[in-house]
Amino acid sequence: MKPTRFEIAIALIDKKNAEDINTYECHGLQFPKELLYSQRMSQKLLQFKPNASRALQIAARAQHICRWKIARDSYPMDRVGYLKWRETLKKMHADITSEILKEVGYDTEFIERVSFLINKKLIKKNEESQTIEDVICLVFLDYYFEEFAEKHSDEKVVDILKKTWVKMSEEGHAEALKIKFSEKSLALVKEAIS
Structure with a gap:
């Protein structure tokens, strides 16, 4: 075929x-x-x-x-x-x-x-542009975040997480919270989004 x-x-x-x-x-x-x-x-x-x-x-x-x-x-x-x-x-x-x-x-x-x-035009206004932004953030959080966090201060990591969180939709947030983070990473995520 x-x-x-x-x-x-x-x-x-x-x-x-x-x-x-x-x-x-x-x-x-x-x-x-x-x-x-x-x-x-x-x-x-x-x-x-x-x-x-x-x-x-x-x-x-x-x-x-x-x-x-x-x-x-x-x-x-x-x-x-x-x-x-x-x-x-x-x-x-x-x-x-x-x-x-x-x-x-x-x-x-x-x-x-x-x-x-x-x-990534019209993020927050265009559903598919927002989806791509959510997916970029989810890939970072799922595959690259732990490694990133090891190389930087907790303060910088929390700052990056805050910036990442703002870019995401509510649906993206819900998906992100399903990721299996290490205890330390989960604590940083919670600090960033509180």
Whole structure:
């Protein structure tokens, strides 16, 4: 059976992310960092919203496509530099994904929808943009938070948790509280949201 254009698009996004020179260890195996991240985004999205649209599924999978190509330190290491870097990345992620979607035969309207979602436009106003933000936060909390917390002071961790919590919807909050945190992490989460 011939793969669908959706399956081909996902495979091409994965192929790009498999080129990541950075690796991430999980269960004693080394994975290309952004490939693992993108697969976790897809998995978390479908746990959270089993009926997610195709556009939303592609945007989640391509959220960090080729992220390693623009290094953080190529921008000033301050808040303004960080925000500029993030904006440049979003544009690159949307552009690379648009090229893939054109290649597999999606129409302009669909491609623009995916770009809109990758750019996380109108969070809090657009349901799918909010879903992608929730999923990003859930992936962070479920897979990367404990490791982050070990490297930073409790004060910084609580501050990051507060910022994360504000970005999420009520539904996202409920989902986050189902995550199995360590005792220490749970205490920090509770402190942040109290």
